[in-house]
């Protein structure tokens with residue numbers, strides 16, 4: 005039988021030709037999340053023809069540390085692509101373009117030969133409190149004027165300073181830094197670059213000038229040459245290299261576009277192109293995000309301010325560090341092999357307010373509204389009658405109360421919106437969608453196909469290829485909203501009362517959790 009060599013995979017040719025989609029053209033959206041990489045093949049009409057994913061581990065070598073191995077991202081992406089080609093019969097030659105959505109802020113350091121120098125330090129790593137204080141001491145309000153952000157542990161600049169101070173032997177060899185998706189793109193094309201939406205997340209971009217800030221780089225002894233070239237999200241960065249083609253089965257003719265930060269891509273994939281719509285994303289992290297038409301708004305660091313994937317537009321957001329991560333932690337720790345669906349079914353048997361049990365999701369520290377790396381989570385009100393379902397429900401509710409706290413910042417700024425679009429793994433749960441509607445007291449809408457960031461990445465490639473003239477046009481064709489969850493007045497009233505109690509937990513447990521973390525650092 006004739007066999008076609010695809011990298012190291014030998015595939016019977018008739019098998020490859022069996023697919024229905026021989027004459028179709030696709031773009032691939034690579035969504036590099038924290039729990040897994042998910043690759044979607046999307047046709048010119050916006051139909052998601054196939055999806056594959058590959059999970060990778062998170063490493064927490066010490067409390068507050070969070071790392072991943074960049075090689076795992078590349079391997080996982082290649083495996084997902086190989087599966088699309090072999091299992092889903094997407095023809096490599098039909099894949100016209102690829103783009104990316106990437107977990108934000110993570111630091112990948114490369115030496116002069118573009119070799120990775122140390123594990124990537126991720127967005128939820130909070131080891132850099134000292135470096136954040138140094139940035140504030142040295143630059144004060146000027147830092148916020150330049151970046152429209154305040155320095156927080158998750159961002160890339162404090163991570164660079166941590167390596168400078170703590171690993172001088174690594175720092176001496178460091179030649180380039182990249183964000184996570186940029187490293188995957190580099191391994192696919194051989195080209196070093198980042199895009200503006202991920203660049204803002206480093207807090208080294210001058211938000212008004214749209215250049216790397218020479219003032220910030222000079223202040224902290226970071227050579228400007230270390231910063232990758234800036235590209236628009238839809239810019240073509242290159243083609244698939246021969247070596248990655250060999251490895252993955254892709255065609256070297258496939259064009260590769262810069263892509264975007266996952267929240268920018270998620271906003272695209274959810275049709276967040278107007279200020280009346282807000283995104284609620286329950287991934288590993290949790291995000292409440294609002295479209296901003298121009299850079300004149302400055303929340304002075306109360307919320308993050310970032311470049312959107314659409315040129316000259318922006319978004320603001322608040323981040324709950326451990327959203328889906330909290331539910332995942334609960335499942336892994338207490339529910340054995342049980343599926344999310346089964347575990348959540350037990351929560352559905354509980355009631356609004358989980359019979360008086362409250363959870364705060366600060367289990368890896370928090371970013372918004374409390375920028376506090378050393379706070380930790382809590383269950384309050386545990387009673388001898390509580391069942392497992394009450395605990396699961398309390399975790400789900402606590403995460404959404406944390407989102408409600410972010411919305412309170414928008415309320416204070418008189419920033420109004422009427423619709424919440426829910427994306428991320430958490431949007432798969434009907435119960436969680438209704439809890440959101442009831443706690444937000446807003447209409448909550450999910451997507452027909454829950455692939456916000458992956459779809460956004462595919463949309464970037466499709467616009468980059470010229471299939472659509474702009475993001476407004478492609479959104480009309482690609483983004484399909486699903487069922488609407490309306491708030492239930494009785495539940496809204498109960499949650500409003502409970503939220504007031506929830507809001508007291510941070511202040512009343514802050515010093516306790518700081519003391520406990522100090523104890524842990526001293527003794528374990």
Ligand SMILES: Nc1ncnc2c1ncn2[C@@H]1O[C@H](COP(=O)(O)OP(=O)(O)O)[C@@H](O)[C@H]1O
Nearest residue numbers: 037038039040287288328332344428429430433
């Ligand atoms: N069936 C489900 N119902 C509700 N939540 C789910 C389900 N499956 C996964 N999740 C949640 O979604 C999270 C992963 O979301 P995802 O958007 O894939 O994350 P990331 O992009 O960070 O990798 C998990 O941590 C989990 O809490």
Ligand SMILES: O=C(CO)[C@@H](O)[C@H](O)COP(=O)(O)O
Nearest residue numbers: 037038107108127287288289
């Ligand atoms: O730190 C942030 C945004 O500022 C996170 O939202 C990361 O971008 C990770 O995203 P997920 O893996 O949770 O999608």
